Amino acid sequence: QQGQLVAPVVANLGPLEDLMLTPNPDEVEEVFTLPLDHLLREENQGYTHFRTAGRYGYTLPVFLNGPHKVWGLTAIVTELTLELLAPGRY
Numbered sequence: 375q376q377g378q379l380v381a382p383v384v385a386n387l388g389p390l391e392d393l394m395l396t397p398n399p400d401e402v403e404e405v406f407t408l409p410l411d412h413l414l415r416e417e418n419q420g421y422t423h424f425r426t427a428g429r430y431g432y433t434l435p436v437f438l439n440g441p442h443k444v445w446g447l448t449a450i451v452t453e454l455t456l457e458l459l460a461p462g463r464y
């Protein structure tokens with residue numbers, strides 16, 4: 375859907391063990407973490423190619439080899455965040 379605004383927030387929330395997250399179950403199926411080091415390893419990075427009308431349409435990032443495949447808008451935001459946090463490594 376077009377016209378929606380997404381505002382990613384990057385923050386240090388302290389030790390993960392101390393967090394009591396209560397996401398909206400209508401919007402969030404599961405919460406999981408991936409270490410920055412995992413995301414920066416080339417073997418965990420890839421791209422998905424999408425076709426439109428039977429032809430190449432566009433390419434989006436994907437992050438692999440974790441508890442889940444990170445793709446779609448989450449992968450786009452993750453990629454942009456890595457570019458900011460680790461410009462020499464990503």
